[in-house]
Amino acid sequence: MNYTFNPSVVLLNWVGLAHGVEVTLILSFTSFIGALLFGLIAALGRLSSHRAVNMIAGAYIEFVRNTPLVVQLVWIYYCLPILIGINMPGMQAAIIGLSVGESGNVAEIIRGGIRAIPKGQIEAAKAVGFSPATTMMRVILPQAFRLMIPPLLNSFVALLKATALVAIIAVPDLMFVAQRMSAETFRPIELLTAAAIIYFLIAYPIVLCVRRIERRAWSHL
Numbered sequence: 430m431n432y433t434f435n436p437s438v439v440l441l442n443w444v445g446l447a448h449g450v451e452v453t454l455i456l457s458f459t460s461f462i463g464a465l466l467f468g469l470i471a472a473l474g475r476l477s478s479h480r481a482v483n484m485i486a487g488a489y490i491e492f493v494r495n496t497p498l499v500v501q502l503v504w505i506y507y508c509l510p511i512l513i514g515i516n517m518p519g520m521q522a523a524i525i526g527l528s529v530g531e532s533g534n535v536a537e538i539i540r541g542g543i544r545a546i547p548k549g550q551i552e553a554a555k556a557v558g559f560s561p562a563t564t565m566m567r568v569i570l571p572q573a574f575r576l577m578i579p580p581l582l583n584s585f586v587a588l589l590k591a592t593a594l595v596a597i598i599a600v601p602d603l604m605f606v607a608q609r610m611s612a613e614t615f616r617p618i619e620l621l622t623a624a625a626i627i628y629f630l631i632a633y634p635i636v637l638c639v640r641r642i643e644r645r646a647w648s649h650l
Contacts, residue, residue, distance in 0.1 A: 438616045439623045446620075449606030451625060452588075456523055456602060457589045463528025464588065468535030475540055486536075494533035499594050502526035506598040523595040523602075529618075531588045538580045542573035582639045586632045593628070603627060 437444070474486025494499070506522040546569050554564040566599035607624035611617035 432618065434617065435619060438614055438619045442610050442614070442620065445606050445610055446603065446623065447629070449572075449601060449603035449624075450631075452601055453589070453592050453603045454631075455597065456527065456592045457585070458519075458598070460527035460531065460592075460609045461585050463524060463590055464531040464584070467532035468539055471536035472539035472543065473531060474537065476543060490536050492533075492534045493529055494537075498526070498530040498591055499597060501530050502594060502598055503530075519595070519598045519600040520538050521593075522598060523600045527588060527591060527595070531584060534584055534587070535581070536595055538577055538584060539573070541580075542577040543569055545576055548574050579642050580637045582635055582642075586639075588636050589632055589635075590628065637642070 437544045471490050474482050475490060477483050477486070505526045506517065508518065509522070510517045510590065543565075548573070551569055553562060554568045559568065592602055593604040595602050596608060597604065603624050607620045611620045614620070
């Protein structure tokens with residue numbers, strides 16, 4: 430093997446890689462907000478006493494959790510525009526696909542957090558005249574959110590790594606840029622290694638934060 434590793438290739442292409450990082454972060458944060466919204470709706474539906482609502486929410490959660498994210502992305506990008514008759518840019522399709530794909534996991538995190546709150550809290554809220562909606566917003570969710578923080582941060586890290594899949598629909602994220610530059614320069618080892626290191630540098634501090642929060646939680650038990 431006569432391949433010589435040349436790190437200067439990364440420095441010469443840092444502007445393109447930086448743009449890819451920007452797109453990746455925009456995708457990650459925007460999609461996670463969408464996943465939180467869809468996940469909250471699905472979790473509340475799953476906890477609903479109405480059988481039809483409960484079943485629909487449960488079917489949604491199981492479907493998005495048990496189908497490959499790449500299939501969801503491709504379907505939303507290629508098939509959904511045919512059904513609705515509207516052309517969809519890759520970035521928009523990626524945000525919708527990532528939001529939907531991660532919302533199933535987020536829904537289970539939220540549902541678990543809500544169910545962890547003692548039922549006595551709900552009974553106390555009813556006793557002072559709170560409506561179910563007010564009880565959820567002012568009593569249950571604020572307490573449950575503290576329990577949800579570590580798993581939600583882990584979910585964000587998973588979503589961040591999953592953004593690499595949007596390269597398949599030509600969204601110019603970090604992975605897409607690294608692949609394109611690799612083809613242009615014939616230096617895949619340097620550029621794809623740099624992409625892997627960048628993903629690690631973004632994700633690992635969040636993982637450390639989760640571990641710190643979990644250690645603090647265990648120390649107070």
